[in-house]
Structure formats: C-alpha cells, structure tokens
Amino acid sequence: MIKKMNTNRILSIGDVSFDVFITPRLSETLCRKEEGEQYICFSYGDKIPVDSVSYYPGGCAANVAIGLKRLGIDVSLCTTFGDDSLSQLLQKHLREETIDFSQSTIDAHSPCNYSTIISYNQERTIFAYHKPRTYMFPQSIDQFPIIYLTSMGEGFESFYESMVSYIKAHPVTMLCFNPGSVQLHCDKAIIQNIFSVASYVFINRSEAEYFTNISESQGKEQELMNGFRAFGIKTLIMTDGNNGSYVFNDSTLYKASCLPTTVVEKTGAGDAFNSGFLAAIIKGFSIEDAILLAATNSASVITSVGAQEKLLYEKDITSCLENARKLVTIERTHL
Numbered sequence: 001m002i003k004k005m006n007t008n009r010i011l012s013i014g015d016v017s018f019d020v021f022i023t024p025r026l027s028e029t030l031c032r033k034e035e036g037e038q039y040i041c042f043s044y045g046d047k048i049p050v051d052s053v054s055y056y057p058g059g060c061a062a063n064v065a066i067g068l069k070r071l072g073i074d075v076s077l078c079t080t081f082g083d084d085s086l087s088q089l090l091q092k093h094l095r096e097e098t099i100d101f102s103q104s105t106i107d108a109h110s111p112c113n114y115s116t117i118i119s120y121n122q123e124r125t126i127f128a129y130h131k132p133r134t135y136m137f138p139q140s141i142d143q144f145p146i147i148y149l150t151s152m153g154e155g156f157e158s159f160y161e162s163m164v165s166y167i168k169a170h171p172v173t174m175l176c177f178n179p180g181s182v183q184l185h186c187d188k189a190i191i192q193n194i195f196s197v198a199s200y201v202f203i204n205r206s207e208a209e210y211f212t213n214i215s216e217s218q219g220k221e222q223e224l225m226n227g228f229r230a231f232g233i234k235t236l237i238m239t240d241g242n243n244g245s246y247v248f249n250d251s252t253l254y255k256a257s258c259l260p261t262t263v264v265e266k267t268g269a270g271d272a273f274n275s276g277f278l279a280a281i282i283k284g285f286s287i288e289d290a291i292l293l294a295a296t297n298s299a300s301v302i303t304s305v306g307a308q309e310k311l312l313y314e315k316d317i318t319s320c321l322e323n324a325r326k327l328v329t330i331e332r333t334h335l
Contacts, residue, residue: 151180268307
C-alpha cells in the first residue's frame with residue numbers, strides 16, 4: 001500500500017507558458033475522424049473567424065503547482081521564465097495564486113513559452129512554442145522531500161541526468177514524474193533512467209504504449225504494467241481519456257471509470273488528475289480516494305476553457321469524495 005508522506009512540501013519542476021485559446025466557427029472548420037487518423041482543416045489562405053478567444057497562464061508545472069496549492073499542499077515552482085512582458089504576466093498570476101517561485105530563474109533576453117490552442121468539438125489542438133533553455137538545477141532542492149518533474153523543452157537532458165544522480169544520492173526523496181511531449185521524442189534511455197528512480201509515474205495510455213512498445217493495448221493493461229515494472233517504477237498512474245484510469249501499486253491493479261461531466265475543453269485534464277491524486281496521497285488518503293479526487297479534479301477542469309480556472313479547493317474535498325463514491329466504479333486485480 002502507499003503510505004502517507006511525512007511532509008507536504010513539494011517542488012514542481014518544468015516549463016510554464018502563456019496560452020491563447022481560440023474557438024473557430026463550426027461552419028468554417030472541417031473535422032475528419034477515421035480509424036487511426038483525425039484531422040482538423042481550414043481553408044488555405046483564408047481569414048478564419050473565431051467565436052471566442054481566451055488568454056491563460058499555463059504549462060504543466062504551473063498547472064500542477066496551482067492544483068496542489070488549492071488542495072492545501074505546500075508547493076513551490078521551479079521553472080525558467082523568459083524575459084518579456086508575457087513572462088511578467090505569468091509571474092503576476094502565480095503571485096495571485098500564492099505560488100512561491102523563488103527556486104526559478106530568468107533566461108535573459110529570451111521570450112516566454114507560448115501556445116495557441118484550437119478548441120473544437122470538445123477537443124483541443126495545440127500549437128506550442130518552447131524556447132530552448134539552459135536549465136539550472138535548483139540549489140535548494142534538498143529543502144523539498146517531494147519533487148514533481150514534468151514537461152521541459154529542448155536542452156532538458158543534462159537536467160534529467162542531474163535529477164537521476166540526485167535521487168540516487170538522496171533515496172528518501174520521492175520523485176513524481178510526468179513526461180512531456182519533448183520527452184517523447186528523445187533517447188528512451190534518458191527517460192527510462194528517470195523511471196528507475198521515480199516513486200510515482202503519471203502517464204497516459206498512448207505514452208504507455210510508446211515506452212513499452214505495446215500497441216493496441218486495450219485489454220492488455222497487465223502487460224503494460226509489467227512493462228513498467230521492469231523499469232523499476234514503484235507506482236504507475238495511467239489515464240485513458242473517457243475510459244477512465246489505472247493505478248498499479250504493489251502488484252495490485254486498480255481500474256476506475258470516469259466521473260460523468262459536461263465537456264467544454266480538455267486542456268489540463270491530465271494535470272488536474274495528477275495534482276488531485278498526489279494531493280490525496282500526501283494527505284494520507286487511500287489509493288481509491290486518491291483516484292476519486294483525481295477524477296473529480298479532472299472532471300471539473302474540463303467544464304470550462306483553460307487548465308486552471310475550475311481546479312478544486314481544499315474545502316471541496318469532502319463533498320467531492322462523497323459524490324464520486326456514488327458515480328465512479330473502481331475494480332482491483334492482483335497481478
């Protein structure tokens with residue numbers, strides 16, 4: 001079983017970005033979905049009218065930090081900001097959410113990471129710009145017994161190598177890891193080294209298939225979990241969209257259904273799930289209740305545009321768990 005963590009101080013490490021959400025008019029957009037292929041298309045060379053536009057601070061590390069903070073966890077953010085007006089807006093937003101980012105650095109004369117997100121038919125397509133960074137390993141990392149490491153841009157490799165060395169030298173530190181898109185296009189050995197020292201790995205099904213080389217994995221969850229067990233992972237949390245989620249821990253596989261909700265836009269669903277699960281574990285909840293809080297946080301976020309607006313607060317936990325226990329089914333299988 002997962003034991004309660006002896007502190008709730010956590011450092012969230014990764015990139016932040018400024019996100020612009022646009023919703024194109026349905027009449028101006030062509031969407032095609034076929035088995036194995038999905039496309040969204042616009043007329044080439046045209047000006048495409050949009051029905052709405054929204055601006056939000058984002059990035060996985062910030063989303064998770066804010067999610068944890070709202071759920072009552074003492075969290076700090078370690079990131080590399082750009083040196084422009086958008087980066088200043090990001091910092092202002094983090095202060096408003098009472099997020100400490102004193103472990104962060106500023107990349108002089110460098111722009112903010114930026115994403116344009118097309119929200120269409122309850123799904124999103126992301127155009128992401130990540131400025132290559134020189135990532136600095138935090139000097140005060142030993143103040144944090146829990147580390148959440150997530151998406152970083154080009155140039156992350158040496159930072160990850162330093163993290164592996166640090167965890168090996170400080171085995172009581174609990175590393176939680178969620179790879180980003182850049183980590184899906186690098187030497188797999190780099191990520192497998194992180195897997196080997198991580199206490200918790202958060203991943204979705206397509207990422208799980210990529211790292212284990214198991215395709216069409218529906219119904220092969222035990223095979224997937226065994227693949228990750230070979231990497232040395234202690235606890236694996238795998239989300240699977242509308243199909244729910246899975247948690248593998250101590251030879252037990254938990255399978256949970258989704259919490260019914262009205263989907264507006266899905267950006268941040270995974271980050272909300274991860275922060276909900278991790279907050280529950282830090283507070284000493286059971287795996288089942290951690291799954292329920294994670295599912296509820298994720299279901300809440302996707303009822304609006306943006307990854308942070310509908311993140312839950314600590315005061316919501318009791319009522320949310322009571323509701324989720326009625327609506328979410330969790331099955332346990334011993335492997």
